[in-house]
Amino acid sequence: MDSDAAELPAAKRADRVRARSAARREAERLQLRETVLRIAERQLVAHGYERFSLREVAEEAGYSPTALYRYFADRDALLAEVCSRYFAQFGDVLQAADRSATDPRGRLMAQAQAYVQFAIDHPAVYRLMFLERPEMGMGLTIDDVASDAGFNVLAEAVGALAATGEIGSLDVLSATMVLWSGVHGLAAMVVTMNLLPPDQYLAMTRALSTTMLAGLQHG
Amino acid sequence: MDSDAAELPAAKRADRVRARSAARREAERLQLRETVLRIAERQLVAHGYERFSLREVAEEAGYSPTALYRYFADRDALLAEVCSRYFAQFGDVLQAADRSATDPRGRLMAQAQAYVQFAIDHPAVYRLMFLERPEMGMGLTIDDVASDAGFNVLAEAVGALAATGEIGSLDVLSATMVLWSGVHGLAAMVVTMNLLPPDQYLAMTRALSTTMLAGLQHG
DNA sequence: ACAGTTGCGTTAACGGTGTTAACATAACGT
DNA sequence: ACGTTATGTTAACACCGTTAACGCAACTGT
Numbered sequence: 001m002d003s004d005a006a007e008l009p010a011a012k013r014a015d016r017v018r019a020r021s022a023a024r025r026e027a028e029r030l031q032l033r034e035t036v037l038r039i040a041e042r043q044l045v046a047h048g049y050e051r052f053s054l055r056e057v058a059e060e061a062g063y064s065p066t067a068l069y070r071y072f073a074d075r076d077a078l079l080a081e082v083c084s085r086y087f088a089q090f091g092d093v094l095q096a097a098d099r100s101a102t103d104p105r106g107r108l109m110a111q112a113q114a115y116v117q118f119a120i121d122h123p124a125v126y127r128l129m130f131l132e133r134p135e136m137g138m139g140l141t142i143d144d145v146a147s148d149a150g151f152n153v154l155a156e157a158v159g160a161l162a163a164t165g166e167i168g169s170l171d172v173l174s175a176t177m178v179l180w181s182g183v184h185g186l187a188a189m190v191v192t193m194n195l196l197p198p199d200q201y202l203a204m205t206r207a208l209s210t211t212m213l214a215g216l217q218h219g
Numbered sequence: 220m221d222s223d224a225a226e227l228p229a230a231k232r233a234d235r236v237r238a239r240s241a242a243r244r245e246a247e248r249l250q251l252r253e254t255v256l257r258i259a260e261r262q263l264v265a266h267g268y269e270r271f272s273l274r275e276v277a278e279e280a281g282y283s284p285t286a287l288y289r290y291f292a293d294r295d296a297l298l299a300e301v302c303s304r305y306f307a308q309f310g311d312v313l314q315a316a317d318r319s320a321t322d323p324r325g326r327l328m329a330q331a332q333a334y335v336q337f338a339i340d341h342p343a344v345y346r347l348m349f350l351e352r353p354e355m356g357m358g359l360t361i362d363d364v365a366s367d368a369g370f371n372v373l374a375e376a377v378g379a380l381a382a383t384g385e386i387g388s389l390d391v392l393s394a395t396m397v398l399w400s401g402v403h404g405l406a407a408m409v410v411t412m413n414l415l416p417p418d419q420y421l422a423m424t425r426a427l428s429t430t431m432l433a434g435l436q437h438g
Numbered sequence: 439a440c441a442g443t444t445g446c447g448t449t450a451a452c453g454g455t456g457t458t459a460a461c462a463t464a465a466c467g468t
Numbered sequence: 469a470c471g472t473t474a475t476g477t478t479a480a481c482a483c484c485g486t487t488a489a490c491g492c493a494a495c496t497g498t
Contacts, residue, residue, distance in 0.1 A: 025445090025494090054485065066486080067447050075485065131350055134412045142414040168433075170426055178427045185404025193353045195361040207389055208397045214387075215434025244465090244474085273456065285457080286476055294456065444495075455484070462477070468470090 033071050036061050041082050048124045049132050054078065076136075079128065083136040086125045091149035093118055098153050104161035105213060111154060112183050112209040113202060119187035120198045127191045130184065154180060161216070168219035175216055182208050252290050255280050260301050267343045268351050273297065295355075298347065302355040305344045310368035312337055317372050323380035324432060330373055331402050331428040332421060338406035339417045346410045349403065373399060380435070387438035394435055401427050 040057045047053075054075045058065040072078040097114035101107045119126040129137050138148045145151050155176045162172050170178065186208060190201055259276050266272075273294045277284040291297040316333035320326045338345040348356050357367045364370050374395045381391050389397065405427060409420055 022495090029445095053483085055483085064448060065484095066449085066488095069486080070446065131407065131411055140412045140414070145412075145414060168430075170430070174423065174426055177423055178430055181404035181408060181423070181427055182401045182431075183404070184407060185400035185402070188350065188403060188407045189400065192350055193357075193359045193364075195359070195364060204393065204396055204400070207393055208400055211387075211389070211397055211434035211438050212401075212430055213434070214438045215430035215432070218437045219430050219433045241466090248474095272454085274454085283477060284455095285478085288457080289475065439498100441498090442496085444493105446491105446493080448489105448491075450487105450489085452487080453485095456482095458479105458481080460477105460479085462475100464473105464475080466471105466473070468472100 029071070036068060036071060036078070037081060037085075040078055041085075044079070044082060044128065045122070045124050049128045052079070076133075079133065080136040083125075083129055083133070086122065086129060087137040087148075087150070090118055090129070091153065094150045094153045098157055104157055104164060104166070107157040108154075108161065108179065108213060109206070109209050111157060112179075112205050115183045116186050116190065116201060116205040119190045120201060123191040126187055131188060131191065151176070151180070161213075166213075166217045168216050170216065170219065178216075179209075179212055182212050248290070255287060255290060255297070256300060256304075259297055260304075263298070263301060263347065264341070264343050268347045271298065295352075298352070299355040302344075302348055302352070305341065305348060306356040306367075306369070309337055309348070310372065313369045313372045317376055323376055323383060323385070326376040327373075327380065327398065327432060328425070328428050330376060331398070331424050334402045335405050335409065335420060335424040338409045339420060342410040345406055350407060350410065370395070370399070380432075385432075385436045387435050389435065389438065397435075398428075398431055401431050 036057065039060050040052075043057055043060070044052050054068060055065045057078070058068050061068075068078065072081070093114050094111050097110040098107045100110045134140060138145055138151070146155075155172065158167070158176045158179065159172050161167055162175070167175055183205065186201065186205055189195065190198075196204065255276065258279050259271075262276055262279070263271050273287060274284045276297070277287050280287075287297065291300070312333050313330050316329040317326045319329045353359060357364055357370070365374075374391065377386070377395045377398065378391050380386055381394070386394055402424065405420065405424055408414065409417075415423065
């Protein structure tokens, strides 16, 4: 049939077949992992963290519950992977907001808006990332957080603000933590109680960030 | 035996016995409720919200799991009652802090300190009250919150601050929400991740409240 | 081409959860 | 003394995450 292939040594063709077969199986494995992750993400968003069930993910995927253990160590590992992807997305969102302005003030204001907007858009995910299982993503120690992408975007903008002298008596790390606490508090309210409609939460975010920035300047 | 009692009509003595019996049974019922509540509180504090188990409460109380349903509608009702008592305590703590100073600024600073201190002292309870099940206690709507004791202590101090003109362009409700968001964000961090030792959290609380108060003044 | 190994998915089972239903028993009111 | 009510029990249901044992297909080395 294939004259070129026929001229090659049989051993090499067998090797090619073997390699491609392994690659195909690996691809299938990755694809199944991917669909399971997408199902898990969908159910997490739909049902919330507290009702998230490994068995239900398996059912929707068309497998027995125990089959998923071939691909994920346990329920937490599955959730952690979903989490880590959203953490990357969250970092990107903050970075994009940061780039939407040039002056430190504007950069911080935009970041705050984007931060709370993320919580509004993905409440179940924000809850998992920052409220229920903070170890999935940013970790529990101050060093973990200091190495987080999102935190550093914020910290750098605060550093830039400090360079203009508008940071008062606080050091950069403290000022960063203070600002983070503020938006985190609002985000936590967004995902746990719906006191206000989303747009009012954004207005509140504006009020909070202007207040804090003004306070840093005159503190 | 007892000549006085013998002279009374038998019917009346029977009534007295009946009433006291009912009272005694009611007291026993209340006492059992109370011990169950104390056990539940202890286990909530010890194991945290996510591991809280009705069956384990029943076991420690010396009853079968289903027995508790005579005294509480379900697991959530039991937790809600534990919650409501802590809410009362939380309100008292804030009020006491409020009274520790006379000027609006000092009142708000003291309240912020007491707020975060409460989260440090009772992390599992704060999580239940404000993060996991906010409907147990302060509710989910803005009207529920507006009728909460703790919130009103804060709101009144903000009102007093506004009377001195140090509140800038924000209305009292918005300013209250902004301040609450800030301390809530810190408290949420206290109970979900332990980035810092408690005393540093309190220092951060001071930094946060001075910043926000300065921001309100110059905003 | 055949034998052995590896990977995948299954069922069965364990210990745990909240909750409902049916039942026993003791105390109470008439 | 009898019927009723309150209190607590056991059994059972429907879930949950997780482990162990097994069947089976595909792949690998000889």
